[in-house]
Amino acid sequence: MSKIIDETEAERHRAKMEKRKAVQDAEIAEKTVEKGLLIIHTGTGKGKSTAAFGLALRMLGRGRRVGVIQFIKGAWHSAERDALETFGDQVVWHTMGEGFTWDTQDLKRDVAAAERAWNKACELMADPTLALLILDELNIALRYDYLDLRAVISTLAARRPDLHVVITGRNAKPDLIAAADLVTDMTLVKHHFKAGVKAQPGIEF
């Protein structure tokens, strides 16, 4: 399927890309701030926690340490945890949840688990060796008011300035979005569950 390109087309492409490069270079030159980012992955689509673990991988590739706190998940086996164990003590992982709220069916237990997880998050935020902290499904704990939103936001705002934090989960609270540096909504366009395809190893878990 080799493509035929004439010289006019090639030159038009070159001129367009030369302009585009000038715009890109100018944009990059404008950006001078370095800071730990507050990152939120929300939305109903797949990829919120997955992209957080992809960021973990990138940070590990830089030789830095990464912390993970799972606020909700906990009852089942996690292949990403197995994979991250390959990096030894570059990764600190705490599974603090007790499963989905519809599995526990116990509000007091859910609240207690969320509070324990948040206390552990505060502990890790104080660890100067960590470059990235993933608070997986914290949005779920905030959505159900298991934790006080204002206290969470003010603690995050007061963290050391070079720590990157990623918060995942559907229904991120508007005040948390307002406090964040980078927010991506993983928007569901099409999902195979609708077509009767089951959760498969390596993809969903």
Next chain:
Amino acid sequence: MSKIIDETEAERHRAKMEKRKAVQDAEIAEKTVEKGLLIIHTGTGKGKSTAAFGLALRMLGRGRRVGVIQFIKGAWHSAERDALETFGDQVVWHTMGEGFTWDTQDLKRDVAAAERAWNKACELMADPTLALLILDELNIALRYDYLDLRAVISTLAARRPDLHVVITGRNAKPDLIAAADLVTDMTLVKHHFKAGVKAQPGIEF
């Protein structure tokens, strides 16, 4: 910030979650199909390639092999590649791109690079030891018509039935979306580049 929960609230929560669990269980029971998914991560937000590498991590945690082809990127250092090298021959990585189109400014070279990358993709699709193949930024090559869309879609459709494929990049073509099982649009809600924050190691690269 401990939360006070009265018994009525706790019981209401339990009843609601019991119903929700019944719905969830019924939904899971309906899903019986297992198949290799064609997955697309598109949109203007951050997280498309990152979530693909998160999926790679999950698959590696399952002890399976993963292939990566980078269609566009190539000119710069990739921390995720360094991290994945930890997994030895569980990962097959080919960087076939020559950088952004606005860096090469050479249409013929871009087309030739895309064709080489696609040939390599076809080669990896034929490798029965791979469970997941990531075609990073293939959408960009398709958007600029470096490759023939119909040929790409029919080759993907004819792949072996248990191979999961993830295609990343902005502006996924509608016909490719129609052919896919799972499509997520990483929608930009807020980006720190707008606030003058530069690309930082472990986050952007």
